Amino acid sequence: MNATDIKERLSDKTRPVFAIGIAADLVGVSVHTLRMYETEGLIIPQRTKSKRRLYSQADIERLQCIRVMIEDRGFNLAGIKGMMSMAPCWEIKGCSESDRATCDAYKTSLEPCWLVKSKASACQDEVCSECAVYRDVTTCHNMKSYLQEHWKNA
Amino acid sequence: MNATDIKERLSDKTRPVFAIGIAADLVGVSVHTLRMYETEGLIIPQRTKSKRRLYSQADIERLQCIRVMIEDRGFNLAGIKGMMSMAPCWEIKGCSESDRATCDAYKTSLEPCWLVKSKASACQDEVCSECAVYRDVTTCHNMKSYLQEHWKNA
DNA sequence: GCAAAGCTATATTTTGAAATATAGATTTGA
DNA sequence: TCAAATCTATATTTCAAAATATAGCTTTGC
Numbered sequence: 001m002n003a004t005d006i007k008e009r010l011s012d013k014t015r016p017v018f019a020i021g022i023a024a025d026l027v028g029v030s031v032h033t034l035r036m037y038e039t040e041g042l043i044i045p046q047r048t049k050s051k052r053r054l055y056s057q058a059d060i061e062r063l064q065c066i067r068v069m070i071e072d073r074g075f076n077l078a079g080i081k082g083m084m085s086m087a088p089c090w091e092i093k094g095c096s097e098s099d100r101a102t103c104d105a106y107k108t109s110l111e112p113c114w115l116v117k118s119k120a121s122a123c124q125d126e127v128c129s130e131c132a133v134y135r136d137v138t139t140c141h142n143m144k145s146y147l148q149e150h151w152k153n154a
Numbered sequence: 155m156n157a158t159d160i161k162e163r164l165s166d167k168t169r170p171v172f173a174i175g176i177a178a179d180l181v182g183v184s185v186h187t188l189r190m191y192e193t194e195g196l197i198i199p200q201r202t203k204s205k206r207r208l209y210s211q212a213d214i215e216r217l218q219c220i221r222v223m224i225e226d227r228g229f230n231l232a233g234i235k236g237m238m239s240m241a242p243c244w245e246i247k248g249c250s251e252s253d254r255a256t257c258d259a260y261k262t263s264l265e266p267c268w269l270v271k272s273k274a275s276a277c278q279d280e281v282c283s284e285c286a287v288y289r290d291v292t293t294c295h296n297m298k299s300y301l302q303e304h305w306k307n308a
Numbered sequence: 309g310c311a312a313a314g315c316t317a318t319a320t321t322t323t324g325a326a327a328t329a330t331a332g333a334t335t336t337g338a
Numbered sequence: 339t340c341a342a343a344t345c346t347a348t349a350t351t352t353c354a355a356a357a358t359a360t361a362g363c364t365t366t367g368c
Contacts, residue, residue, distance in 0.1 A: 076229070078229050085298075088298065107298050108296055
């Protein structure tokens with residue numbers, strides 16, 4: 001591995017590097033709170049072979065967004081989940097008509113697609129935590145602009 | 155007024171006919187709760203000359219939607235307000251570029267447009283409670299489909 | 309080797325949003 | 339006329355979401 005590789009790996013925001021204790025410190029919440037957000041489906045940390053959670057810089061930023069929603073805007077976890085479920089995953093993923101027909105996340109789902117059981121073939125082999133729908137739907141960016149971006153070509 | 159007129163007036167869902175006590179009974183909440191929803195900006199009942207609230211059938215249905223969000227989906231009032239603020243009012247109202255430039259509700263606002271102070275000229279003379287943005291953005295219909303409808307021509 | 313940190317699961321506590329209550333004035337409508 | 343309903347404003351209570359704590363076990367890393 002050369003210097004460029006090292007720099008790239010260190011700068012990769014999606015690289016899981018923080019144990020839950022460190023992540024909790026960075027976000028300013030308890031480790032239990034981070035586990036709760038995971039249970040609620042707001043965050044999907046990577047896991048080590050022995051099932052320990054590892055958070056990336058992107059995860060930290062996602063969690064900071066969640067905190068902003070809670071502390072500054074007064075949302076509860078259900079509301080944040082509801083906001084996240086507004087992403088038109090079928091547009092982002094380019095689902096075919098038949099994909100849409102068989103997918104619970106198509107239009108009517110009230111949950112984020114990464115929490116939906118019955119998925120379209122387009123998502124079958126996808127790791128949700130690496131999918132653009134999950135990664136890009138954070139709650140603190142300009143959700144309106146984000147949605148418009150993804151919907152105007154629908 | 156002929157029979158047709160009477161029928162029309164009775165069937166007009168936007169006609170304010172229910173005093174707050176009746177409305178509270180219909181929705182299954184207390185009168186205080188209805189006043190609170192108004193303070194939070196979730197509902198805009200009409201007023202009589204002496205400032206008494208009057209609710210329409212459409213208002214009742216809007217309130218029932220709010221209850222569904224709270225009881226079935228676990229949202230709090232901040233979350234419902236956040237959902238409502240997702241409507242792209244500038245598309246629905248056909249705001250010009252200059253309208254958008256001067257309006258706080260354009261894209262970045264975290265509040266529903268009817269709670270925003272500095273409005274575009276397109277809304278200056280509008281009564282928000284009669285505006286399509288307010289009327290159509292309820293929280294229990296399929297929000298995804300609704301948003302797609304209004305965004306796909308953007 | 310072993311203390312520190314993490315794991316799941318469950319139980320308990322806290323806290324603030326939401327509901328309820330109170331007060332004093334006004335309006336409604338039988 | 340006057341009791342019932344509504345108004346605004348404020349204070350108090352409730353209760354469940356969110357946070358904290360506990361237990362028993364496993365993994366990590368010094």
